[in-house]
Amino acid sequence: MLHEPATPAGKDPAGPYKVRLGIWMFLAYSLFYASFVAINLLFPLAMASIVFAGLNLATVYGFALIIVALLEALVYDWLCRRKEAYYIHAEKTAGTGKG
Amino acid sequence: MAIFIFVFFVVLVIGLSLYLGNKTKTSSAYYAAGGKIHWGVNGIAFAGDYLSAASFLGICGMIATIGYDGFLYSIGYLAGWIVALFVVAEPLKRLGKFTFTDAVDANYNSRGIKLTAAISTLVVSICYLIPQMVGAGVLVEPLLGIPHAWGVLMVGAIVITIVATAGMASTTYVQFLKGSLLIIFSSVLVGAVVIRGLTTQPDQGGKVPFYEYTQLSAARAGDQITVSDTGWNVVEQKEIKGGLVFLKLEKDGMETWWSASEKDGELSLYETQSVVFKKDVKWINGQPASETNQLRQVGNLEKISGKNDGEAGNLNLFSFLATMTSKDTTVRTWKTANFVDSAEQKVTVYYPSLVTGDRIMRPGLKFKVEGTWLEKLDFLSLMLALFMGTAALPHILIRYYTVPSPASARKSTIVAIAAIGFFYILTLFMGLGAMVNGSLNPADSNMAAPLLARSFSELLFAIISAIAFATVLGTVSGLIVAASGAVAHDLFDRYLKIKMDDHQKVRAGKITAFVIGGIAILLGILFKGMNVSFLVGLAFAVAASANLPAIIMLLFWKKTTAKGIAASIVVGIVSSLTLIAFSPELYTLYGRNPLDAPIPLNNPGIVSIPLSFITLVVVSLLTPKAKA
Numbered sequence: 001m002l003h004e005p006a007t008p009a010g011k012d013p014a015g016p017y018k019v020r021l022g023i024w025m026f027l028a029y030s031l032f033y034a035s036f037v038a039i040n041l042l043f044p045l046a047m048a049s050i051v052f053a054g055l056n057l058a059t060v061y062g063f064a065l066i067i068v069a070l071l072e073a074l075v076y077d078w079l080c081r082r083k084e085a086y087y088i089h090a091e092k093t094a095g096t097g098k099g
Numbered sequence: 100m101a102i103f104i105f106v107f108f109v110v111l112v113i114g115l116s117l118y119l120g121n122k123t124k125t126s127s128a129y130y131a132a133g134g135k136i137h138w139g140v141n142g143i144a145f146a147g148d149y150l151s152a153a154s155f156l157g158i159c160g161m162i163a164t165i166g167y168d169g170f171l172y173s174i175g176y177l178a179g180w181i182v183a184l185f186v187v188a189e190p191l192k193r194l195g196k197f198t199f200t201d202a203v204d205a206n207y208n209s210r211g212i213k214l215t216a217a218i219s220t221l222v223v224s225i226c227y228l229i230p231q232m233v234g235a236g237v238l239v240e241p242l243l244g245i246p247h248a249w250g251v252l253m254v255g256a257i258v259i260t261i262v263a264t265a266g267m268a269s270t271t272y273v274q275f276l277k278g279s280l281l282i283i284f285s286s287v288l289v290g291a292v293v294i295r296g297l298t299t300q301p302d303q304g305g306k307v308p309f310y311e312y313t314q315l316s317a318a319r320a321g322d323q324i325t326v327s328d329t330g331w332n333v334v335e336q337k338e339i340k341g342g343l344v345f346l347k348l349e350k351d352g353m354e355t356w357w358s359a360s361e362k363d364g365e366l367s368l369y370e371t372q373s374v375v376f377k378k379d380v381k382w383i384n385g386q387p388a389s390e391t392n393q394l395r396q397v398g399n400l401e402k403i404s405g406k407n408d409g410e411a412g413n414l415n416l417f418s419f420l421a422t423m424t425s426k427d428t429t430v431r432t433w434k435t436a437n438f439v440d441s442a443e444q445k446v447t448v449y450y451p452s453l454v455t456g457d458r459i460m461r462p463g464l465k466f467k468v469e470g471t472w473l474e475k476l477d478f479l480s481l482m483l484a485l486f487m488g489t490a491a492l493p494h495i496l497i498r499y500y501t502v503p504s505p506a507s508a509r510k511s512t513i514v515a516i517a518a519i520g521f522f523y524i525l526t527l528f529m530g531l532g533a534m535v536n537g538s539l540n541p542a543d544s545n546m547a548a549p550l551l552a553r554s555f556s557e558l559l560f561a562i563i564s565a566i567a568f569a570t571v572l573g574t575v576s577g578l579i580v581a582a583s584g585a586v587a588h589d590l591f592d593r594y595l596k597i598k599m600d601d602h603q604k605v606r607a608g609k610i611t612a613f614v615i616g617g618i619a620i621l622l623g624i625l626f627k628g629m630n631v632s633f634l635v636g637l638a639f640a641v642a643a644s645a646n647l648p649a650i651i652m653l654l655f656w657k658k659t660t661a662k663g664i665a666a667s668i669v670v671g672i673v674s675s676l677t678l679i680a681f682s683p684e685l686y687t688l689y690g691r692n693p694l695d696a697p698i699p700l701n702n703p704g705i706v707s708i709p710l711s712f713i714t715l716v717v718v719s720l721l722t723p724k725a726k727a
Contacts (some may be wrong), residue, residue: 012505018713019358023184036174037482041475044468047461054421058167058461062174066520073513076185080509
């Protein structure tokens with residue numbers, strides 16, 4: 001017996017789109033994260049620069065990494081849901097199960 | 100009050116488990132809560148799983164002692180969820196059934212993958228279990244006044260009861276409850292910190308008078324230091340590694356240790372706190388340890404925006420951080436030195452060190468980003484492991500199987516990112532709050548957040564401690580479910596092909612949970628005193644090295660073979676554990692000179708993660724593709 005899913009998932013025509021989208025969004029965030037690490041390593045004193053409301057670059061960038069993660073996640077979910085809805089609608093209208 | 104609230108929480112958790120236990124009849128219910136958990140509940144339960152003792156106790160403690168460097172853990176742990184959401188969540192949900200092994204083996208049906216992935220799950224789970232159990236002991240000691248070992252034993256017994264009664268369903272609801280309460284009461288604590296404001300003489304709301312540490316004038320005659328103030332006699336002068344000089348002084352028959360420091364050409368001696376073992380009897384600050392003579396809590400501001408004896412009220416979240424960031428703000432932090440004195444007595448000295456706000460609020464106090472290339476590489480290695488580790492933690496991965504669909508897996512991850520991200524922002528305020536409110540136990544930073552709560556009220560302390568205890572309970576439960584799944588499901592059922600009906604599978608899982616719980620209790624007692632966050636950071640590195648290359652490559656590289664996956668898991672585990680075992684931090688723990696460590700890095704990820712990826716690619720190319 002193979003390892004079938006705990007709950008069978010139906011066919012997902014939006015799957016390839018979501019994978020591509022996920023990889024691009026992952027790369028975008030990775031670049032943002034890598035820049036943070038790079039600034040720390042190459043220009044550590046820049047992290048002490050005051051950039052906003054008395055807060056330094058380290059604090060602002062750190063908070064930004066957390067907030068941007070959430071924003072990207074929400075955008076990703078919205079785009080995925082839109083694509084899933086498109087295929088569900090196409091399936092209903094075509095009645096063939098293909099979008 | 101503390102005991103009442105603690106008992107209430109424990110009874111609530113066990114009651115919930117017994118109630119849900121009646122519904123756990125099948126292996127799907129036991130290992131994956133029947134795949135019926137709502138994504139919103141699962142998202143908060145993710146947060147509950149993830150915000151373990153390391154996050155709540157460890158990170159707050161680290162920020163309280165090393166400032167922004169501790170917050171780097173918050174940033175890295177949260178960023179790791181991006182890998183989980185964009186790369187792993189939905190595909191993994193489609194592939195797997197109960198365990199991490201199910202997912203990586205889904206397309207291969209390989210005995211090699213089953214064995215190596217199950218071992219990997221066990222190794223990572225145990226690496227993660229140790230700090231949780233240590234954290235439990237640390238927490239229960241002051242809360243209930245019982246020894247560390249009894250605390251660990253109690254946690255183990257409760258967790259085994261939870262897991263053995265209902266498995267993933269009860270673990271999920273315990274995590275949901277705990278995750279929600281943790282975020283709510285951490286917000287309350289942060290609000291209280293900001294409203295209280297900043298002062299150079301924190302007195303815990305008038306409950307504990309501020310202790311003014313003494314400074315003495317001294318002079319140097321050759322190598323010898325003499326005290327200029329009268330009444331003090333120098334008993335011993337001790338210079339230790341790094342050029343630090345400590346003096347044992349005697350006054351009125353009491354011997355205490357002082358640290359020597361020179362500033363602007365003037366030599367001064369600063370009062371420290373000390374623990375000395377005289378013939379196995381513990382002495383604290385020159386007197387035998389007792390209920391009334393314990394180490395004083397520490398941490399205060401010396402200057403606020405350039406003013407001694409200052410106060411800063413009417414703060415908001417931004418102005419609190421801005422005041423802390425100012426180069427004119429100075430914090431009295433505390434460092435530790437260990438040595439043996441002339442009477443062959445073990446001495447631990449906690450000595451003050453003044454650091455300006457701009458140094459506290461940027462990386463560099465612990466991670467030497469301005470140091471040598473090796474020190475920079477170590478920092479890079481840590482940030483890489485934190486980023487890559489989350490999506491490879493077995494107890495996180497199995498939570499994807501508790502929801503009904505891949506879309507639910509995605510949504511629950513987003514809820515988790517929101518909850519965890521919000522909490523991690525709070526950690527900066529809680530850590531800094533503990534740093535300046537006299538809420539730090541100099542011997543154990545792990546209690547920073549609960550002690551900060553105590554500085555406001557006993558009720559808040561009791562609630563926060565009970566939640567922290569539930570944090571440990573929930574995380575340990577999740578880890579034990581993951582580990583029992585690896586043994587009972589992956590090894591017994593899949594690898595050894597022992598014939599079991601559904602009922603027997605559940606029983607095998609419960610028996611395994613009992614055994615692993617026992618091992619966790621033992622390790623929790625043995626590893627007493629080790630740094631909680633440090634251990635969790637290592638667990639992340641092992642998980643990222645052993646599991647992530649397999650997950651990523653099987654999803655995105657069509658030439659990946661079963662042998663390639665199995666080889667990469669083995670290389671990931673062995674290389675990361677070997678690098679850790681011979682690292683400077685571990686050499687310190689062995690009681691040896693860290694400079695003698697053959698591996699110069701404390702964090703193995705920068706070597707072991709690429710090595711595991713390369714192994715997978717090379718072995719896959721060398722072996723024929725054998726998909727089932």
